[in-house]
Amino acid sequence: MSSSTSNRPTPGRRQFLQLAAAGGTAVVLSAGQGTAWAAPATGRTRSYVLVVDGCRPDEITPVLTPRLAALRAAGTNFPAARSLPVMETIPNHVMMMTGVRPDRSGVPANAIFDRAEGVVRDLDRATDLRFPTLLERLGERGLTTGSVLSKKYLYGIFGTRASYRWEPRPLLPVTGHAPDVATMDALLAMVGGPDPDFVFTNLGDIDRVGHSDLTGTTLRVAREAALAGTDVQVGGFIDHLKSTGKWDSSVVMVLADHSMDWSLPSNVISIDLILQSRPELRSNVKIAQNGGADLLYWTGAEAGRAAGLAAVAQLVSAHEGVLSVNRPAELRLGAEAGDLVAYCRAGWRFSDPYLVSNPIPGNHGHPATEPIPFFISGGSPLVVKGSVSSEAARTADVAPTIGGIYGLKPPAGGYDGAARTSAFTR
Amino acid sequence: MPGSVLLWTRVTPTPDALPGSGAGPDISVGWEVAADAGFKKIVARGTAATGAARDHTVKVVAGRLAPASSYWYRFTLGAAVSAVGRTRTAPAAGAPVDHLKFGVVSCANWQAGYFSSYRHLAARGDLDAVLHLGDYLYEYEPGGYQARDVVVRPHDPAVEMTRLEHYRRRHAQYKTDPDLQALHAAAPFIVTWDDHESANDAWKGGAENHTEGAEGAWRERFAAAHQAYAEWMPVRYEPGGQLYRRLDFGSLASLSMLDLRSYRDQQAANGADPAVGSPARTITGAAQMNWLLGNLKSTGPQWKLVGNPVMIAPVRVPSTLSTAELSGVQKLMGGTSISGVPYNVDQWDGYEADQHRVISHLRDNAVKDTVFLTGDIHSGWACDIPADPATYPFTGDSVAAELVCTSVTSDNLDDILNVPPRTVSVVVENAIKAANPHVKYLDFDSHGYSVLDITPAGVRMDWYVLAERTSAGSGSTLSTSFKVQANTGKVTKAQGGI
Numbered sequence: 001m002s003s004s005t006s007n008r009p010t011p012g013r014r015q016f017l018q019l020a021a022a023g024g025t026a027v028v029l030s031a032g033q034g035t036a037w038a039a040p041a042t043g044r045t046r047s048y049v050l051v052v053d054g055c056r057p058d059e060i061t062p063v064l065t066p067r068l069a070a071l072r073a074a075g076t077n078f079p080a081a082r083s084l085p086v087m088e089t090i091p092n093h094v095m096m097m098t099g100v101r102p103d104r105s106g107v108p109a110n111a112i113f114d115r116a117e118g119v120v121r122d123l124d125r126a127t128d129l130r131f132p133t134l135l136e137r138l139g140e141r142g143l144t145t146g147s148v149l150s151k152k153y154l155y156g157i158f159g160t161r162a163s164y165r166w167e168p169r170p171l172l173p174v175t176g177h178a179p180d181v182a183t184m185d186a187l188l189a190m191v192g193g194p195d196p197d198f199v200f201t202n203l204g205d206i207d208r209v210g211h212s213d214l215t216g217t218t219l220r221v222a223r224e225a226a227l228a229g230t231d232v233q234v235g236g237f238i239d240h241l242k243s244t245g246k247w248d249s250s251v252v253m254v255l256a257d258h259s260m261d262w263s264l265p266s267n268v269i270s271i272d273l274i275l276q277s278r279p280e281l282r283s284n285v286k287i288a289q290n291g292g293a294d295l296l297y298w299t300g301a302e303a304g305r306a307a308g309l310a311a312v313a314q315l316v317s318a319h320e321g322v323l324s325v326n327r328p329a330e331l332r333l334g335a336e337a338g339d340l341v342a343y344c345r346a347g348w349r350f351s352d353p354y355l356v357s358n359p360i361p362g363n364h365g366h367p368a369t370e371p372i373p374f375f376i377s378g379g380s381p382l383v384v385k386g387s388v389s390s391e392a393a394r395t396a397d398v399a400p401t402i403g404g405i406y407g408l409k410p411p412a413g414g415y416d417g418a419a420r421t422s423a424f425t426r
Numbered sequence: 427m428p429g430s431v432l433l434w435t436r437v438t439p440t441p442d443a444l445p446g447s448g449a450g451p452d453i454s455v456g457w458e459v460a461a462d463a464g465f466k467k468i469v470a471r472g473t474a475a476t477g478a479a480r481d482h483t484v485k486v487v488a489g490r491l492a493p494a495s496s497y498w499y500r501f502t503l504g505a506a507v508s509a510v511g512r513t514r515t516a517p518a519a520g521a522p523v524d525h526l527k528f529g530v531v532s533c534a535n536w537q538a539g540y541f542s543s544y545r546h547l548a549a550r551g552d553l554d555a556v557l558h559l560g561d562y563l564y565e566y567e568p569g570g571y572q573a574r575d576v577v578v579r580p581h582d583p584a585v586e587m588t589r590l591e592h593y594r595r596r597h598a599q600y601k602t603d604p605d606l607q608a609l610h611a612a613a614p615f616i617v618t619w620d621d622h623e624s625a626n627d628a629w630k631g632g633a634e635n636h637t638e639g640a641e642g643a644w645r646e647r648f649a650a651a652h653q654a655y656a657e658w659m660p661v662r663y664e665p666g667g668q669l670y671r672r673l674d675f676g677s678l679a680s681l682s683m684l685d686l687r688s689y690r691d692q693q694a695a696n697g698a699d700p701a702v703g704s705p706a707r708t709i710t711g712a713a714q715m716n717w718l719l720g721n722l723k724s725t726g727p728q729w730k731l732v733g734n735p736v737m738i739a740p741v742r743v744p745s746t747l748s749t750a751e752l753s754g755v756q757k758l759m760g761g762t763s764i765s766g767v768p769y770n771v772d773q774w775d776g777y778e779a780d781q782h783r784v785i786s787h788l789r790d791n792a793v794k795d796t797v798f799l800t801g802d803i804h805s806g807w808a809c810d811i812p813a814d815p816a817t818y819p820f821t822g823d824s825v826a827a828e829l830v831c832t833s834v835t836s837d838n839l840d841d842i843l844n845v846p847p848r849t850v851s852v853v854v855e856n857a858i859k860a861a862n863p864h865v866k867y868l869d870f871d872s873h874g875y876s877v878l879d880i881t882p883a884g885v886r887m888d889w890y891v892l893a894e895r896t897s898a899g900s901g902s903t904l905s906t907s908f909k910v911q912a913n914t915g916k917v918t919k920a921q922g923g924i
Contacts, residue, residue: 057794057913079882079912080728080795259792323790346789346813367791371913388882388912390522390677390728422522 019189027166027189035144035163035194045380047198047251047402048191049096050237052230053089053150054207054364056259057081057373065227067235068373071254075377076384076423078393082370083258085331086110086293086341089207090123092257092395093154097133097161097200099399099415103334105131107157109365112336113286113297120288120353123336124152126159132411134399135161138198143406146196150183150204152176164194177204184233188240195246198402203230207260247379251405256372257395258364261292263349265361269321271296271342272353281312288338289352292366295328297338309339316340321348323366332416343367376401376423389422427673428493431513431614433457433486434660435501436601443482445598446583446591452477456502459488463498463510481594483657493518494676511611514554517676520726526675527552529613530876530887532559532620532735532801533833536579536600537572539895543834543875545605546890546902548612550877556613557681557878559801560620560735561836562659563600565635574841578896588641593654601658610660617661618669618683620735620802624651627772628687648688670714672721679880682721683733689714694776697743697768702778709736709777718784722793728912729880730796737800738774738781739809739828744861751854754843758804758870770803788825789813794913796826797885799878804833806876806889808867808908808917819863827910827917829887831876832869835895839870847871866917867908874902884911886920 015035019027052068057079062069083092084101086109094107102108107129113120123129135145135158147162149155155168166186168178180203187201209226234254241247271294275282284300285308296312298305313325323345328337344350346368351358363369374393377383382405396417400410404419435455436445443450454473461467474486484501491497494517501508517523529547547556564571565587568580582599583592600606609615624647625633632644641647653665663669669685689711694701701707710718722730747755755769768775775781788796788811798811807830812818832838839851851870859865872891879886886909890902907920 058915077883077912082792345786346792368789370792371794390882392677392725392728 017193019193027186029186029190029193030160030165030167031194032160032163044197044249045251045382045405046195046246046249047253047405049198049200049253049255049398049402050234051093051096051202052206052234052254052256052373053202053204054258054260055227055256055373057371059227060373064224065231067231067238068254071234071238071252071377072373072375074385075252075375076387076389076420077375078389078391078420080390081255081372081374081393083256083372084395085333086290086295086337087258087364087366087369088290088293089151089257090153090157093149093202094129094133094157095396095417096255096257096398097135097158098129098131099134099396099403099411099417100131100413101332101396101416102337103329103332104413104416105129106334106336108328108333108337109288109290109293109295110153111288111290112295113288113338115297120286122153124156126157126161129157133158133161134198134402134408135200137403137408137411138406139163141406141408143198144194144196146190146194146199148183148187148190148199148201150178150180150202154202162196162200164190164196166190172208175204175208177208180205180230180233184236187237191240191246192244197406203233206230241379249380250378251376251380251383252378253376253398253402255374255395255398259369259371260362260364261346261366261368262361263347263363267321267348268351268355268358269319269344269348270351270355271316273355274315274319275312278311278315281308281315284308285312286338287352289350289358290365291358291363292344292349292369294342294350294352295338296340296342305339313340316342321345376420382424382426384423384425387423389420391420391422393420428516428518429491430487430489431459431491431497431499431515432660432662433459433488433499433501433511433513434484435508436481436483436598436658437476437501437503438482439503443478445481446594448478448591450478450482453482453503455484457484457486457488457499458502459491459497459499461495461497463512465498465500469497480657481654485660487662491515493521494523509607509611513614516673517678519674519676521676523676523678524881526554526678526880528878528880529553529556529609530559530799530831530878531556531834532831533561533804533836534600535561535564535571535833535836536603537564537566537568537577537581538837539573539578539835539873540898540900541603541605541834542892542895542898542900542902543873543890544603544609547875547877548605548608551612553613556609556615557733557799558615558617559733559799559831560618561622561801562617562619563596564622564836565596565625571837573835573896574837574844576896586635588647590650590653593651594658597654597658615660616673616681616683616733617659618685618733618735619655619687621687623655624648624687627693629690629692630688631692670717674727677727678882679729679731680721680724680727681731681733682718684710684718684735685714686710686735690777694771697771697775699771702768702771702776705779707777707779709774709780715780715783719787722784722787722796723791728795728882729885730793731880732796732798734798734800734828736773736802737770737807737828737830738784738798739807739811739864740775740781740815741769741773741858741862741865743769744857746857746860747854750843751850754839755854757842758839773802785811785813785825793825794915796915797910798826798828800828800830803830804836804838806830806832806867806869806872806905807865808887810864810866810916812864815864822916824864824915826915827885829876829878829908829917832889832891833873834875835873838873866919867906869905872905874905882912884909886910
C-alpha cells in the first residue's frame with residue numbers, strides 16, 4: 001500500500017493564491033515556504049479525508065444522505081467505529097492527523113484550564129499541538145498536503161502544517177464556522193489548483209446545526225436539512241473528481257470526529273452549583289466545560305489535593321445526570337486534562353462555570369457521542385469495494401491508514417491508532 | 427471455544443444402569459475427534475470416567491483443536507461404537523469473521539408434540555451452532571401441560587419432577603427423541619435454562635408450582651434440577667458453578683448467555699404491584715448484572731448478542747381487548763390484565779430497575795449493535811428496545827433490538843383460546859402492536875424455530891413455522907424475516923439478504 005512521491009519545482013517564499021470558486025467568489029489559499037503551486041505529476045494516489053463534523057452513523061441513509069450512503073456502500077464501511085476521549089472536535093481532529101492519543105499530543109479537549117496563564121481557553125494555538133502530524137510528515141517525504149477546515153479553532157491548531165491552507169471564511173456570526181458551501185468551494189479550488197496529494201477537510205454544518213437544535217425532535221428538520229446539504233456538497237466533490245479524471249486515483253475517507261446527543265433544558269449539570277455547598281472545595285477547583293464532559297483542575301494546596309479530589313468526585317458522582325468521574329490517565333488524556341474528567345449521561349449536559357454558560361442542547365464529549373461514521377471509498381484500485389468490516393476503527397486510525405498509502409513509517413514511539421488495511425487491496 | 431469442543435454422551439454399561447436408577451458400575455468411555463467424517467484424520471482421542479454418581483453421562487473437553495473448524499466425534503465402550511456427531515470450534519479471538527449462522531430454539535414440550543423443528547434444523551447442514559434459550563424440557567406430569575387438552579406423548583416419569591431421579595429420567599426421555607438426537611449430532615449446542623428445567627416461574631427461593639414441604643425443600647429441588655442439567659446437557663457447567671457465560675466469535679460477535687432463574691427475586695403479584703419498580707429487586711443478581719454490563723460496553727467483537735431466557739423489551743397491556751382475549755394473554759404470559767401496565771411480571775418488565783439499568787447503560791455509553799435473542803414466550807417477536815418509551819413514538823430512538831423465537835411445541839395463544847390459528851390472535855397481536863409501537867412483528871400462534879444470520883453489515887432472523895406440531899413428520903415453511911442493520915439498533919422487515 002504505497003505510492004511514489006512527487007518531485008516538483010518550489011518557489012522560495014510564502015505565497016497566497018486567489019482562485020475563482022464555483023459561485024463566482026474568490027478562494028484564497030496560502031502555501032508554505034518552498035511549496036509549488038503547479039499541479040504535480042500524474043500516476044500518483046490522491047487521498048482525501050472528509051470529516052462530517054458531528055454526524056451520527058445512523059444519520060447516513062439512502063434517503064437522507066444518498067451520496068454519502070452510496071459512497072459508503074461502494075467502499076469499506078466500519079460500523080463499529082468510535083470517537084475517542086474527549087469526544088470533542090479539536091482533540092479528535094488532532095488524533096486523526098497524529099495517530100496518537102492526547103497524552104502524547106497534548107490536546108485532550110476543546111477547552112482546558114491553562115495553569116500557566118490561569119485561564120480556561122480553547123486549544124486553538126499551533127503551539128498547543130506537540131506531536132508531528134500527517135500534514136507535515138507527508139510534506140517531509142516530498143508530498144503535498146492541504147487543510148480545508150471550516151472552524152477557526154481547527155485552522156488555528158493546525159496552523160501552517162499543511163503545504164496549502166485555507167483560512168475559513170466567511171465565518172457565521174453565531175456558530176463561528178464557515179458554511180459547507182464555502183468550505184467545499186475551497187476544497188474544489190485546492191484540488192483544482194495545486195492538487196495536493198492529501199487534503200484534510202472539515203465540514204461543519206451538521207455539527208453546528210446539531211448544537212442549535214433545541215429539542216432534537218421538533219427542530220430535527222433543521223438537522224436533516226444540514227445533513228442533506230452536506231450530502232450535496234460531498235456529492236459535488238465526488239462529481240468533481242470524476243469529471244476531472246482524478247477519481248480513479250483517489251482514496252476518499254469519510255468519518256466524523258464525534259456524534260451528537262440532545263438534552264432537555266431541565267437536564268443540566270453544573271459542577272459549580274454542586275460544589276457551592278463546599279466552598280473550600282469550590283475555591284480550589286477550576287472547571288473547563290466541554291459539553292458532555294467537564295475537566296476539573298485542583299488549584300489548591302498540594303497537601304489537600306488527594307482528599308479534596310476524592311470529595312469532589314464523590315459529590316459530582318452523586319448527581320443523577322453524571323455517568324462517571326474518571327482520572328485523565330484512565331482515558332489517556334495527559335496532564336492538560338487536569339485531575340478529574342466527569343462524563344454526563346445521555347440526554348444531559350454540563351454547564352459550567354455557570355448555569356447559563358452552556359445553553360445549547362446539542363452536545364458531545366461524553367460516551368453517548370462516541371459512535372461515528374467511518375468508511376473508506378474512492379475510485380482508486382487500492383480501495384476494497386462493497387465491504388463491511390467488524391474492526392473497531394477509531395479516529396486515531398486516520399494517520400496510520402493514510403500514511404500507509406504513501407509508505408510513511410510510524411512516528412517515534414509508534415502510532416496509537418491502527419492502519420485499517422482491510423479497506424485496501426494491498 | 428476457539429481451541430476446544432465439549433463432547434457429550436450417555437452410556438448404559440449394564441442393564442440395570444438406567445437413567446435415574448443410581449445403579450451400574452464405574453467405567454471408562456473412549457472418545458475420538460477427527461477432522462473428517464470418515465475418521466481417517468483423528469486429531470484427538472482419550473478416555474473419560476463416568477458412573478452412577480453422574481448417571482453414566484459423559485462430558486469431555488477435547489482441546490488443541492484449530493479455530494473455526496468442523497470436527498467429527500464418536501465414543502466407544504468395549505466393542506460398542508456410538509453414532510458420529512459433528513461439531514465446530516469458534517473462530518479465534520479477534521479474527522475477522524464474515525458470517526455466522528445459528529439455529530435458535532426454545533420451549534420444547536414433549537407432551538405437546540414432536541420435535542420436527544430440531545429435524546429441520548439438523549437437515550440444514552449449515553449451522554455453526556444451535557442456541558437453546560431454555561425450556562429444553564418440562565416438569566409436568568401427564569395431563570399437567572400438553573397440546574391443548576391432548577397429551578401427544580406422555581412424560582416419563584409420570585409425575586411432576588421434583589427429585590433428582592425424576593429430573594434424570596425426564597432428561598433421558600427427551601434425549602431419546604430422534605429429531606433432538608439428530609440436531610445434537612449435527613451442530614454444537616449453546617444452552618441456558620429457563621424455568622421449566624426446574625419448575626414453572628422459578629426464582630431463587632421457589633417456583634409457581636412448587637409446594638414447599640409437600641414437594642420437599644425448594645433448595646434441594648433446585649439443586650437436583652441443576653445437577654441433572656449439568657449431567658445431561660452439553661454445557662460447561664457443574665453444580666455450584668455459574669451457568670451465565672460469554673462466548674466470542676472472532677471480531678464479529680460476542681454471546682452473553684444469561685441465567686435469569688438462579689439469582690432473581692420472587693415475581694411481583696401483577697403489573698400494578700409496586701414491587702415491579704423496586705430498586706431492591708433483581709432478575710439477574712448483582713454479579714451477573716455487572717458482568718453483563720461489562721460485556722456490553724467492552725471493545726471486543728462488533729455484535730453484542732445476548733442469550734436471554736425472557737423478554738426484555740417493555741410490553742404494556744392494551745386497553746382494547748375483550749375479557750376473553752385478555753384472559754388468554756394472561757394465561758399465556760402468566761401476567762396481568764390491567765390496561766397500561768406490564769403484562770408479564772416474569773419477564774424483565776417485572777424487574778424494572780434491572781431493565782432500566784441495562785437500557786440506560788446501552789444509551790449512556792452508546793453501545794451499538796446489541797441484539798437480545800429470547801425464548802420463553804411461545805411466540806415470535808421482533809422489537810426495538812426504546813431508549814425512552816415515552817418519546818419513542820416521536821423519535822424512534824432505539825438502543826437495541828430483540829428477536830424472539832417461538833416454541834418448538836409448547837402451547838401459545840390460539841391453543842389457549844382453543845380457536846383456529848390466525849383468527850382471534852390476529853386481533854390481539856394488532857392491539858399489542860398498536861399499544862407498543864416498538865413491537866414490529868408478533869405471531870402468537872405458530873410453532874417452529876428460527877435461523878439467525880450474523881454478518882458485519884447486520885443480523886437477520888428467519889422464523890420458520892411448522893404445519894402441525896402434533897404430527898411427527900410435519901413440514902416447515904419460512905414465515906417471515908426481520909433484520910437489524912449495523913449501527914441502527916432497529917428491526918426492519920427483511921426483503922432478502924441483510
